[in-house]
Amino acid sequence: xxxVLIIGGGIAGLTTALTLHEAGIACRVFExxxxxxxxGVGINVLPHASxxxxxxxxEPALSAVAVCTTESAFFNRFGQLIYRxxxxxxxxxxxxxxxxxxxxxxxxxxxxxxARIGEARLLLGRxxxxxxxxxxxxxxxxDDGSSVSGSLAIACDGIHSVVRKQLYPREGAPRxxxxxxxRGVTRWQPFLSGATMVRAGWxxxxxxxxxxxxxxxxxxxxxxxxxxxxxxTPADTSRxxxxxxxxxxxxxxxxxxxxxxxxxxxFLRAADVVLEFPMVDQDPLPAWSFGRVTLLGDAAHPMVxxxxxxxxxxxxxxxxxxxxxxxxxxxxxALKAYEAAxxxxxxxxxxxxxxxxxxxxxxxxxxxxxxxxFARIEDVISPAELAAISDSYKRVAxxxxxxx
Numbered sequence: 001x002x003x004v005l006i007i008g009g010g011i012a013g014l015t016t017a018l019t020l021h022e023a024g025i026a027c028r029v030f031e032x033x034x035x036x037x038x039x040g041v042g043i044n045v046l047p048h049a050s051x052x053x054x055x056x057x058x059e060p061a062l063s064a065v066a067v068c069t070t071e072s073a074f075f076n077r078f079g080q081l082i083y084r085x086x087x088x089x090x091x092x093x094x095x096x097x098x099x100x101x102x103x104x105x106x107x108x109x110x111x112x113x114x115a116r117i118g119e120a121r122l123l124l125g126r127x128x129x130x131x132x133x134x135x136x137x138x139x140x141x142x143d144d145g146s147s148v149s150g151s152l153a154i155a156c157d158g159i160h161s162v163v164r165k166q167l168y169p170r171e172g173a174p175r176x177x178x179x180x181x182x183r184g185v186t187r188w189q190p191f192l193s194g195a196t197m198v199r200a201g202w203x204x205x206x207x208x209x210x211x212x213x214x215x216x217x218x219x220x221x222x223x224x225x226x227x228x229x230x231x232x233t234p235a236d237t238s239r240x241x242x243x244x245x246x247x248x249x250x251x252x253x254x255x256x257x258x259x260x261x262x263x264x265x266x267f268l269r270a271a272d273v274v275l276e277f278p279m280v281d282q283d284p285l286p287a288w289s290f291g292r293v294t295l296l297g298d299a300a301h302p303m304v305x306x307x308x309x310x311x312x313x314x315x316x317x318x319x320x321x322x323x324x325x326x327x328x329x330x331x332x333x334a335l336k337a338y339e340a341a342x343x344x345x346x347x348x349x350x351x352x353x354x355x356x357x358x359x360x361x362x363x364x365x366x367x368x369x370x371x372x373x374f375a376r377i378e379d380v381i382s383p384a385e386l387a388a389i390s391d392s393y394k395r396v397a398x399x400x401x402x403x404x
Contacts, residue, residue: 002026002325002334005140005150007128007163009036011102012297012314013156014109018056019322021116028150029113030140032127032157036110038103041183041275042213042226044069044197044308045100047093048399049315054095061108066100067212067223070195072390074361077201078373079259082365083386087197092401097308099197099211101185101224105311131155131163133292152292152331154321156314161299167290174280177304177354179203180233181279182245184271187217188225191261197308198262199359202366203232206253207359208264227268228305229254230279245276279304281354284347289335296321301346306357309349309397317342345398352396361389 002025006013009031020027045053045062053062070090074082088097098105113122127143131153138153155163165171190212192198197211207230214224229250247268257264281304288295297314321338328334368380394400 002152002331003150004028004325005030005131005138005148005153006156007131007140007153008156008158008297008299009033009110009122009124010156010158010297011106011109011311012158012299012318013154014106014113015053015056015315016154016156016296016318016321017113017117017122018109019052019318020325021113022056023322023326025322025325027117028121028123028148029117030126030128030142030148031122031124034125036106036124038101038107040102041185041273042099042211043102043105043311044211045098045105045315046308046312046397046399047088047095047097048397049312050095050098052315052319056112058108058112059095061112062098062100062105063096065104065108065214066098067195067215068096069099069197069211071193072197072199072358073192074359074365074386075198075200075259076362076365076369076373077205077257077371079200079257079261080373080377082377082381083361083383083390085387085390093399099195099213099226101213101226102311104214128157128162130166131293133290135291138292152294152335155293155295155299156297158298159302161295163293164295164299167293167295168285171282174278174282174302177279177281178232178234179230179279180276181228181230181305182250182274182276183226183228184245184268184274185213186225186227186267186271187222188267188270189221190223194223199362200257201254202362202371203230204366205371206231206250207362208254208257209359210262210267225267227271229268243276245274247271247274249276281350284343284350287339288343289332289339292331292335294321294335294338300342301350303346303350303353306353306359307349307393307397309353312397313346313349317346348396352393356389356393358390358393360393361386364389 004027201207212223
């Protein structure tokens, strides 16, 4: 019987604990932070990932704290509508697309892990510094000099993965995409449908992604709205999800964005928090699994945050690794089967996020229109081309409906 060491108690690690528990596999989670606290801002859980969370019995808890997003809308920087499409259940999926604060998702997962595998198997304040493995099992070593043994180890320790660095010590620095982003949340009245994910502008002149992540947060009916501002910039900054940002560094790009449905500069000035993060990823690895040790989630496949897919791919990883461990008595064979199932698909997503994510729609219109207002979007690009760009990404990320 497997006894799995999970290194990292973020979204990837906690979901893995839940899928292993569902499969009847014992595990322990070791998280470096002394407490599980909300970090970051908003993320999306696409229908193929939310289906896994629903199977784990988490849909009611998630629906209570998230927005079930119903549509995606693309605009140019003049506020003109380029393309609109349905999302989640509104588009015909069996499960919703959740727009949610990262901290809310992590809290739902954390409470489920505590209830199901027990608090004694969820160990906080345990910073892993190395993992060793042999034919008999795996050993995780911690910064306080202690160590624990198990049958195998799954590294879910994120973009700064200690285990990834141990496996690939000469990998080098992250690849910078030439775009810096600022992220934040603002309390604001509902706009458009009240459940719309907006993408607007383009990188050369400033791009924004805006969507609500909490409903009815006060007596005035306001939502908590997540936003991301992206601007091409030559130098990157440190990869720290909690790094503070300054409004004056990017607000200039959006000062004239006064749309019928949103006054963007006023919206940004009202932000509760501003964070700064470079758009970076790593080249896909040739292998994740080495004997009884493997990588999962951002530790395995960090990607630029386009396409709303980072957390979702980690959730898919967690589902597959639990199935493989249930099917294989030999942990080495199980981890290789997991790698064989997931390395190719996630490589496709990493590379597509670099060049042709869903917001490639904005790039096409920016280039074809010469960054000028249009009289009719059909004179710039056809509805069929717009739909093809969107559907192509869904096929790459493997959540396209059968008719797409």
